[in-house]
Amino acid sequence: MNKLWIVLTxxxxxVLLIIPLxxxxxxxxxxxxxxxxxxxxxxxxxxxxxxxxxxxxxxxILNTLLGMMTAVYLVRGNWMxxxxxxxxxxxxxxxxxxxxxxxxxxxxLLLGPGSAAGAFFDHIGFKIVYAxxxxxxATLFVTFPLMVREVMPVLQEIGTQQEEAASTLGAYxxxxxxxxxxxxxxxxxxxxxxxxxxxxxGEFGAVLVVSGNIINRTQTATTxxxxxxxxxxxxxxxxxxxxxxxxxIGLMLLMEWAKKRRGVx
Amino acid sequence: MNTLLRHKGWTWGFRSTLLLYFLLLVIxxxxxxxxxxxxxxxxxxxESITDPIAWKAVWLTVRLALVAAVINMLIGTMIGWVLVRxxxxxxxxxxxxxxxxxxxxxxxxxxxxxxLLGPASWVGQAAGALGFDIVFHxxxxxxxxxxxxxxxxxxxxxxxxxxxxxxxxxxxxTLGASGFRVFFQVVLPSMLPGxxxxxxxxxxxxxxxxxxxxxxxxxxxxRTLVASVYIYGEVESDHTxxxxxxxxxxxxxxxxxxxxxxxxxxxxxxx
Numbered sequence: 264m265n266k267l268w269i270v271l272t273x274x275x276x277x278v279l280l281i282i283p284l285x286x287x288x289x290x291x292x293x294x295x296x297x298x299x300x301x302x303x304x305x306x307x308x309x310x311x312x313x314x315x316x317x318x319x320x321x322x323x324i325l326n327t328l329l330g331m332m333t334a335v336y337l338v339r340g341n342w343m344x345x346x347x348x349x350x351x352x353x354x355x356x357x358x359x360x361x362x363x364x365x366x367x368x369x370x371x372l373l374l375g376p377g378s379a380a381g382a383f384f385d386h387i388g389f390k391i392v393y394a395x396x397x398x399x400x401a402t403l404f405v406t407f408p409l410m411v412r413e414v415m416p417v418l419q420e421i422g423t424q425q426e427e428a429a430s431t432l433g434a435y436x437x438x439x440x441x442x443x444x445x446x447x448x449x450x451x452x453x454x455x456x457x458x459x460x461x462x463x464x465g466e467f468g469a470v471l472v473v474s475g476n477i478i479n480r481t482q483t484a485t486t487x488x489x490x491x492x493x494x495x496x497x498x499x500x501x502x503x504x505x506x507x508x509x510x511x512i513g514l515m516l517l518m519e520w521a522k523k524r525r526g527v528x
Numbered sequence: 529m530n531t532l533l534r535h536k537g538w539t540w541g542f543r544s545t546l547l548l549y550f551l552l553l554v555i556x557x558x559x560x561x562x563x564x565x566x567x568x569x570x571x572x573x574x575e576s577i578t579d580p581i582a583w584k585a586v587w588l589t590v591r592l593a594l595v596a597a598v599i600n601m602l603i604g605t606m607i608g609w610v611l612v613r614x615x616x617x618x619x620x621x622x623x624x625x626x627x628x629x630x631x632x633x634x635x636x637x638x639x640x641x642x643x644l645l646g647p648a649s650w651v652g653q654a655a656g657a658l659g660f661d662i663v664f665h666x667x668x669x670x671x672x673x674x675x676x677x678x679x680x681x682x683x684x685x686x687x688x689x690x691x692x693x694x695x696x697x698x699x700x701x702t703l704g705a706s707g708f709r710v711f712f713q714v715v716l717p718s719m720l721p722g723x724x725x726x727x728x729x730x731x732x733x734x735x736x737x738x739x740x741x742x743x744x745x746x747x748x749x750x751r752t753l754v755a756s757v758y759i760y761g762e763v764e765s766d767h768t769x770x771x772x773x774x775x776x777x778x779x780x781x782x783x784x785x786x787x788x789x790x791x792x793x794x795x796x797x798x799x
Contacts, residue, residue, distance in 0.1 A: 265610075265613075265614050268606060268609070268610050268614065269610055269614055269616050271606060271610075272606065272607050272610040272611070272622065273618075273622075275603050275606075275607060276607075276622055276625060279674070279675060279678065280625055280628055280629070280675075280678075281625075282644065283637075283640035283641065283643070283644050283675075284628075284640065286640065286643050286644050286649075287636075287639065287640045287643055290643050329546070329549055332542065332545075332546050333546060333549075333550065336543070336546055340543075342543065351550060353790075354550075354554055354555065355554075356786065357554055357558065358554070359786075360732060360736070360779070360782040360783060360785075360786045361558075361736065361779060361782070362735070362736030362737070362738060362755075362756050362759070362775075362778060362779075362782075363736070363738050363739070363756075364738045364756045364759050364760050364763075364775075365561065365736075365756075365759065365775040365778065365779060366557075367763075368561065368759065368763055368768070368771055368772065368775055369557035369558065369560055369561050370557060371763065371768070372557075372560045372561060372564045372768060372772065373556060373557050373560045377768070400553070403553060404553055404554070404557070407553060407554065461631055464633065465631075465632065465633025465634060465635070465636070465739075466633075467633060467634055467635045467738070467739035468634075468738035468739055468742075468756070468760075471760070472760065472763055485633050485635045485636075485739070486635075488635050488636065488639060489635055489742070489743070492639060492642065492743055497639075497642070497643070497648075500639055501639070501643070504633075504635070504636045504639050504640075507632075507633050507636055508632055508633075508636050511631045511632050511633060511636075512628070512631065512632075514631060515624070515627060515628065515631040516624075519624050
């Protein structure tokens with residue numbers, strides 16, 4: 264009886280995950296290595312990958328720092344009233360519930376050319392929407408919960424005893440953080456980091472709306488794939504998709520390895 | 529150095545930066561959409577959402593997402609159960625593979641489905657010969673939604689299954705219950721909160737999905753045009769008021785679902 268279910272499970276995995284992945288890989292190599300190389304070394308493809316890399320690096324740095332801070336304040340911030348903390352805690356998950364396209368639309372509405380803030384920034388010569396800053400904001404919005412949600416449970420679990428002990432022994436709050444808190448949240452921060460990179464790498468909807476998908480200016484790897492497919496240039500899309508897939512699978516394996524090393528799961 | 533680091537200004541600086549960041553990044557944009565959808569008055573809002581193309585897109589999305597969530601609840605329950613209860617070669621590998629749809633960029637997921645089922649592939653050609661349409665029609669949209677939301681139910685069910693005390697099942701078995709009866713009366717009830725909350729998360733994610741869907745969805749109103757693609761089209765043609773109105777509908781729906789999930793989970797914990 265159990266055999267039937269195991270076979271069915273294998274069938275679902277094969278049909279839904281493995282065959283599509285294999286099909287994409289073979290399609291990317293179907294024209295030979297030369298064609299794959301040509302598709303990837305087009306100037307717009309190189310620029311798109313550079314844009315993606317820039318966005319990923321900026322977002323990862325900002326989201327790691329601010330996400331850690333948010334987690335610390337939400338768990339330890341006694342200066343906020345209880346209901347404010349509870350409210351903020353439930354608002355952290357908001358970006359999960361929002362469609363990426365809507366996330367992008369929000370930023371266009373708030374900072375786009377039609378809004379007061381957008382007009383102001385335009386006036387001082389600082390473009391946000393359809394430019395790099397808007398893309399960073401869109402990706403930050405989408406990745407916001409990842410770091411917070413990884414770090415918060417660990418902070419709750421370790422409690423405040425050790426930190427209190429350190430500060431009664433005379434340690435400054437910075438020293439307490441680095442010597443006591445940081446070692447215990449380190450792994451959670453690494454998980455959050457990997458998740459943030461993966462999500463920022465693959466972000467599509469929000470970036471598409473905010474960037475305007477301008478070739479050689481604001482096009483990222485994912486929006487390049489979209490444009491290639493729309494232009495019936497599927498072979499070139501495969502090349503970029505293969506690179507992105509390889510990166511994200513690599514990140515996934517890294518995560519698995521990190522978890523195994525820590526002995527969780 | 530230390531006196532500099534201990535200055536009160538740091539604390540205040542950090543606190544206000546954080547609150548400001550939170551406000552600007554999460555709260556203000558959201559209020560902006562609700563505000564913008566109503567900026568031209570209730571009449572305009574009502575007109576935007578009663579536009580047949582708009583409400584048909586939302587209705588289609590809800591129906592397709594529901595189908596995708598139900599499919600996921602069925603295969604997710606099965607896979608979760610198999611991965612926890614059965615020992616077989618390749619189990620760890622499959623268990624790691626579950627997260628693949630979360631790791632892959634959604635546009636890549638959409639491209640994979642397009643390659644596999646598109647008009648150029650043999651599946652697409654076979655279906656075309658039989659008179660079916662897959663890509664740019666509901667079946668491909670549902671497949672894309674199932675692909676993207678695949679891990680939700682499995683990951684919600686697994687911890688619950690691991691927690692079940694095996695002695696309950698053994699007791700049922702020694703009392704003479706058949707395998708099916710044990711599953712439906714002992715195992716399934718304890719999995720149910722996970723199946724439901726995982727299914728609802730999958731539903732809300734499928735409602736919101738854009739990347740995988742945009743590559744395989746069509747643009748026939750009421751038949752193949754889904755809400756997120758409709759919103760994107762409105763933004764592209766500069767009808768932000770219409771886009772905001774449909775966004776508000778979708779957002780409100782997602783919030784209600786999230787709230788229910790939260791409620792189910794806290795209720796499950798209290799019991």
